[in-house]
Amino acid sequence: MAYALQQLINGLTLGAMYGLIAIGYTMVYGIIGMINFAHGDIFMVSAFIAVTCFTLLAAADVSSIPLALMFVLVVSMFFTSAYGWAVERVAYRPLRGSTRLAPLISAIGMSIFLQNTVQLTQGARVKPIPPVIEGGIELWQTPDFTVQIGWSQLLIIVTTVVLMVAFTWMITHTAFGRQQRSCEQDRTMAALLGVNVDRTISLTFMLGAALAAVAGVMVTVYYGVVDFFIGFLAGIKAFTAAVLGGIGSLPGAMLGGLLIGLIESFWAAYLWAEYKDVATFGILCLVLMLRPSGLLGRPEVEKV
Amino acid sequence: MMLTMTGVHAHYGHIHALRGIDVEVQAGEIVTLIGANGAGKSTLMMSLFGNPRASAGQIVFDGEDITGLATHEIALRGISLVPEGRRVFPRMTVFENLQMGAGFAAAENFEADLARVFAMFPILDERKMQRAGTLSGGEQQMLAIGRALMSRPKLLLLDEPSLGLAPIYIRRIFQIVRELNRDHGMTILLVEQNANQALKVAHRGYVLQHGGVTLAGSGEELLASPEVRAAYLEGGHG
Structure with a gap:
């Protein structure tokens, strides 16, 4: 029981991070109907920006952890959204209006490009940082097991919940959110009403990247190591989360992320830890075969 | 001209x-x-x-x-267009569709313009919070016209x-x-x-x-x- 509770905490933490990345996949799919396979690598870039920031802060002898975290978050979100913007501008916008396959291939190319750039400039080896946040709260002590929630886990879960609430509010209640949704539903009509569709798409990429940046900072804080390849696995798992929740659906991405995090934790704890990725991708296959529209997605209806 | x-x-x-x-x-x-x-x-x-x-x-x-x-x-x-086939935003409410129409017009006119559209098409007032995709064809046409008028074209x-x-x-x-x-x-x-x-x-x-x-x-x-x-x-x- 205690052990299961611990897995629940671990799973929620993991799920929060997948959820943050999954939002970027689902929003981009919603608005331009493509899977942005470079999104995982955008997340990886943000983790490297975080590592650089933490190293600089350590060198500058900044000792206030909340201050340092705020700084790293802001810097990482800023530069990562610039990456998101640039990727769309360079690799996808010129292909708009061509076949569906073209931007997909371009996305894979972008993903390889980002991985190699980081590998060349930062080196192929794992980059560690000293632990930023240590310790936690002991929730429950049994004779043979102690349930504990780390401060970093608490931080990740709380930040994610706050961000998701704020983000959902923005999409449902602000003028930008309405423009974003109008472009999703009918881009031509949105333009006829004065919506700058290109700008809205750019902003969508930037927002998705900014959320991935939060996940990147969290991963850095939580695991303390990054390398140029972390974007691949995290990206595909977050993509699985988006598909499980229903690609195109914002609450779906959050729910999917949470479920994937939980499934992975419990699978690793009770079954075979070395097969946890197989479990995730097994789910991807099952969802695609049995319920392609996901848990909360709309069934794809052909427009007449 | x-x-x-x-x-x-x-x-x-x-x-x-x-x-x-x-x-x-x-x-x-x-x-x-x-x-x-x-x-x-x-x-x-x-x-x-x-x-x-x-x-x-x-x-x-x-x-x-x-x-x-x-x-x-x-x-x-x-210039405002009421397009062929109406093209209301199906997964937005009637109210949100009208907000989209007003999108870039002066905010202080919004209430007055909304009242004018609702006076012209009372059915839209009744269905304000309903998703536009659930309206009948005729109602969608009213909404498309109302939406076009919201920007004072x-x-x-x-x-x-x-x-x-x-x-x-x-x-x-x-x-x-x-x-x-x-x-x-x-x-x-x-x-x-x-x-x-x-x-x-x-x-x-x-x-x-x-x-x-x-x-x-x-x-x-x-x-x-x-x-x-x-x-x-x-x-x-x-």
Whole structure:
């Protein structure tokens, strides 16, 4: 029981991070109907920006952890959204209006490009940082097991919940959110009403990247190591989360992320830890075969 | 002159859809375009918005050359379109659709404009919080018109507003076109397959055929013209 509770905490933490990345996949799919396979690598870039920031802060002898975290978050979100913007501008916008396959291939190319750039400039080896946040709260002590929630886990879960609430509010209640949704539903009509569709798409990429940046900072804080390849696995798992929740659906991405995090934790704890990725991708296959529209997605209806 | 199209050509893929269109609309007028399916009526309206962009010729709106502007820029100049097939945002509420229509207009006018649209179409007030996709075709048409009016356009374009609607809605639509023009001085460009009704409400009309204007005149003149009668009124379209 205690052990299961611990897995629940671990799973929620993991799920929060997948959820943050999954939002970027689902929003981009919603608005331009493509899977942005470079999104995982955008997340990886943000983790490297975080590592650089933490190293600089350590060198500058900044000792206030909340201050340092705020700084790293802001810097990482800023530069990562610039990456998101640039990727769309360079690799996808010129292909708009061509076949569906073209931007997909371009996305894979972008993903390889980002991985190699980081590998060349930062080196192929794992980059560690000293632990930023240590310790936690002991929730429950049994004779043979102690349930504990780390401060970093608490931080990740709380930040994610706050961000998701704020983000959902923005999409449902602000003028930008309405423009974003109008472009999703009918881009031509949105333009006829004065919506700058290109700008809205750019902003969508930037927002998705900014959320991935939060996940990147969290991963850095939580695991303390990054390398140029972390974007691949995290990206595909977050993509699985988006598909499980229903690609195109914002609450779906959050729910999917949470479920994937939980499934992975419990699978690793009770079954075979070395097969946890197989479990995730097994789910991807099952969802695609049995319920392609996901848990909360709309069934794809052909427009007449 | 509110709108002047001079020698406008446009292509849809490989189709040469507009072949040298000259059309004018004066402030305060209702002008109608009639013609068979595929004559280029809808393309003409969309080409005003640069979609497809005119490959030759010039479009001047309110004294400004808008031929090369982006679609959203043209919309912001004060042209509103009620498109063929209505194109309301199906997964937004009626209220949100109207907010989209008002999008870039002055915020202080919003309440007044909303009240005006609800007075014109009380059904929209009743269904304010309902998703637009769940409305009937006629109600969606009302919403599409209401949405177009929310931005206080200088020129209102209506593309086949009566298409596929029950007779009661068709009557209401033509009544509204007349009211908008008479009571609010709205300038309207109307595309209709219902040539008889359209020519009756319009001050002037153009007949389109194969992407060109073949006939132009006042509503009465066109109604009386033997060619128009033969092609569009007595052939079962009336």
